[in-house]
Amino acid sequence: MDLNDTPEQAAYRERVRGWLAEHASEAPRENLPEEEVVPARRAWQRRLAEAGLAAVTWPKEFGGQGLGPIEQVIIGQEFSDAGVPGILDVIGVGMLGPTIMAHGSDEQKSRYLGPMLHADEVWCQLFSEPAAGSDLAAVQARARQQDDGSWRLSGQKVWTTNAQFSAYGLLLARTDADVPKHKGLTMFIVPMDAEGVTIRGLRQISGEAEFNEVFFDDVRLDPDATVGGVGAGWGTALTTLMFERLTIGSGVEGLGYRPERFAEAIASDPHAAHDREVRRRLGEVGSELLSIRFAGYRLLSQLQSGSIPGPEAGLAKITTVAAAIEAADLVTDVLGPDALSEDDQFAYITSFLPGLKSAGGTEEILRNTIGERVLGLPPEPRLDKGIPFSELRAREREAIS
């Protein structure tokens, strides 16, 4: 491995390897029937939690190991080499759990974090809406507080990964439309089996159905369902988005887009392996992927020393996804239709990767952020600054009519 392990990290790697040598056979088999995948992966996450391999960066008081992101990456590398999956609930453990740790009440922490870690309760992120993706602060799902302190929630979310088997969702809703859009938001914990919640699956071109539309029709939420305070939802959401960036950033290793993988596929075709143009394209994309890997290690060192990477971290995501798409295109050009056969890994990569251009911030938005906050370019015009959300909506309606 080229992480250049310290003696402690090398010892940790050995421990992970030792555990895998004994237990990898308990991991879910590949090609399980669709209905068996989630139960098998939940059981596997539970096994990993018991072994202290599920949330190593969580503090010990919440069932984690209090270790750093490098140990997390070591686990990702060793699991990938052993051909076994990691945890099922990456969104919960990687993003929503840390948000609850940062903003939740003590009761919420003790009630929700343990079952999340052990996959007894899987979580989903209920942020995006049909008209609020890049412009997340434009969410329209509306929660109104009742006289008894409880809340009534109505609206629609979309793109909700894993909602179909989640027990809870962390949901961003508008609780005050008469203040500027970033100010009138509140974060809620929503039981997915509550009356008035409807989940509809969306099947992707990759054949999987990970996403959902979720509808909320006058759903009652307990008074203590808010996370981080009424009206403070934007700050809470930013914490989740920061962990999303870190999860995707430190997951770069785990995504497995290594140049060798593409080179091997090409080498299987002796004609292509000697084609100058194919070799040139492979060289270009290979060096891109290698430089991403080393930039990723720099990010990891920053994280390990306790500093939170700034907006430049978005560059890793843009470049990784773009390079992997280019590499998959090259393999598809070489293998032809065979690359899209059902059991071929490249069929999945080719159809799934374009979606990653949007997940965790679209390419254009990340580029804007880097332009403004890293390169100091002039900011995009913000026409909604300081204007109450209800007025914005009225102005939009006026402009349309």
Ligand SMILES: Cc1cc2nc3c(=O)[nH]c(=O)nc-3n(C[C@H](O)[C@H](O)[C@H](O)COP(=O)(O)OP(=O)(O)OC[C@H]3O[C@@H](n4cnc5c(N)ncnc54)[C@H](O)[C@@H]3O)c2cc1C
């Ligand atoms: C694999 C995957 C998993 C996801 N999982 C979840 C989930 O679990 N929970 C959840 O809440 N969401 C989830 N999402 C949604 C994701 O967060 C959104 O796709 C993302 O925020 C972009 O929003 P959008 O799709 O509405 O695109 P839009 O915001 O409508 O953007 C459409 C296009 O316009 C461009 N654009 C928009 N605004 C600007 C601008 N100001 N300047 C320049 N270009 C602009 C965008 O870059 C994009 O190309 C997931 C998405 C994917 C692909």
